Amino acid sequence: MKIAVCEDNEKDRETLCGQLANALARREAEADLETFSTAEELLEAAEKTFYSMFFFDILLPGMSGMDAALKLRRQGNYSPVVFTTVTRDYLAQSYSVWAAHYLVKPIADKDVDEALARCFQAMKGEEETLEVMVSRHLEYIPYSDIYYITGSNRTCLVHTRTGQYVPYRSMTSMAETLTDRRFYQCHRSHIINLDHVQAVLRGKVAMRDDTLIPIKRGTTEEVRRAWEDRRFEVVSGRE
Numbered sequence: 001m002k003i004a005v006c007e008d009n010e011k012d013r014e015t016l017c018g019q020l021a022n023a024l025a026r027r028e029a030e031a032d033l034e035t036f037s038t039a040e041e042l043l044e045a046a047e048k049t050f051y052s053m054f055f056f057d058i059l060l061p062g063m064s065g066m067d068a069a070l071k072l073r074r075q076g077n078y079s080p081v082v083f084t085t086v087t088r089d090y091l092a093q094s095y096s097v098w099a100a101h102y103l104v105k106p107i108a109d110k111d112v113d114e115a116l117a118r119c120f121q122a123m124k125g126e127e128e129t130l131e132v133m134v135s136r137h138l139e140y141i142p143y144s145d146i147y148y149i150t151g152s153n154r155t156c157l158v159h160t161r162t163g164q165y166v167p168y169r170s171m172t173s174m175a176e177t178l179t180d181r182r183f184y185q186c187h188r189s190h191i192i193n194l195d196h197v198q199a200v201l202r203g204k205v206a207m208r209d210d211t212l213i214p215i216k217r218g219t220t221e222e223v224r225r226a227w228e229d230r231r232f233e234v235v236s237g238r239e
Contacts, residue, residue, distance in 0.1 A: 001031040001138055004051040006042045006068070007084065008060050012105065013037075016055065016084065019112040027116065030137055037061075040069035046072065050162040051079055052140055053100070053119045058085040066090060069097040078142065080119035128180060132158065132167030139165060143182065147207055149174055149191040154231070159209070181233065184226050188214045194230040 003020065007013035017033050024031055026092050031052070032207030036042040039060050054072070063071075069081045083090065084107060093104050100122050101115040123129060128177035129140040145160045151171045158165040169177075185191045186205060196208040200223055205213045215223050 001142065002049060003028070003031050003033050003055065004036065004042055004046070005033055005055045006036045006039055006065060007055075007057040008037045009057070010037075012057070013085075016107065016112070018109065019109055020055070020116070022109065023112045023116050027120075029120075032137065039063040039065055043068055043071060046077065046162070048163055050139070050141065050145065050160065051084065052123065053080045055082045055084060057116075058083050066093060066097070068204055069099070073097050076144065078144075080122040082119065084116045105131050129135065129194050130158070130177070132165060132169060134165050134167050139167070140176065141165065143178075143180060143193070144195070146183075146193050147209055148193060148198045148211070149178075150189060152189060159211075168195045182230060184223065186213060186219070186223050188212065188216070194227050197227050200224040200227055 005013060005017055005020070007016060013035055017035065020033060034045070036045065040062055054069065056069055058065040065083060081097060082101045082103060082132060083094050083099055083102045084105060086105045088104060091102050100118040103111050103115060123140050128143045130143065130146065131139065132139050141158060141160060145162065147159045147161065149159065149171070150157050153170050153172055156167065156169055156171050156174055158167060171189060174191060178191060182193050182195050183191055184194055190213050192205055192207065192213055197205055198208055199206040200220065202220055203215050203217070205215060207213060
């Protein structure tokens with residue numbers, strides 16, 4: 001699990017990271033803390049890396065933490081966001097980006113504990129996630145971020161909007177876990193997210209990232225029906 005901390009004041013940044021490390025230890029949870037001094041730097045990193053949660057100072061040089069959080073939401077990133085600032089003036093505005101918590105400096109340890117608790121609760125909320133162990137760390141990958149999964153009976157590779165993950169899981173285990181209707185095993189070595197299918201071709205599926213995924217021989221129409229049924233579910237609100 002990776003947590004992004006965006007704070008331009010070095011002292012405040014170090015203090016918050018220390019509090020987060022202690023709070024994670026109390027929960028017996030592990031996470032990599034990645035720090036940024038500007039929102040622009042964080043947004044650039046978030047294009048390639050999935051962060052399970054964000055801690056944003058609001059008053060940053062350049063783009064504000066509030067505007068950065070709004071941009072993440074517009075890009076379809078719904079990882080929990082916690083704001084840290086010296087004033088309550090932006091509390092009401094924080095609701096517009098579904099902030100998990102709002103912390104006013106100086107921040108007490110108990111407030112960081114509560115913020116983490118709310119973030120973990122949000123991660124288990126409406127947006128379902130795939131829990132995988134990667135490099136001895138637990139990662140929670142939102143279903144909506146997963147494009148497709150490739151692999152064999154022993155290993156697999158999860159392809160997502162923000163990059164690739166190599167979990168300690170087999171394709172068989174993945175197929176048994178991903179029972180959500182948006183996932184479809186079109187080939188013994190490929191599981192696709194029907195929500196990210198662009199077109200069903202003869203013997204192949206065109207995905208949103210321009211990858212062509214093979215289909216089990218003779219099942220093109222079956223895959224096409226599954227894709228069309230899924231689109232109908234989404235449009236009609238029956239998912």
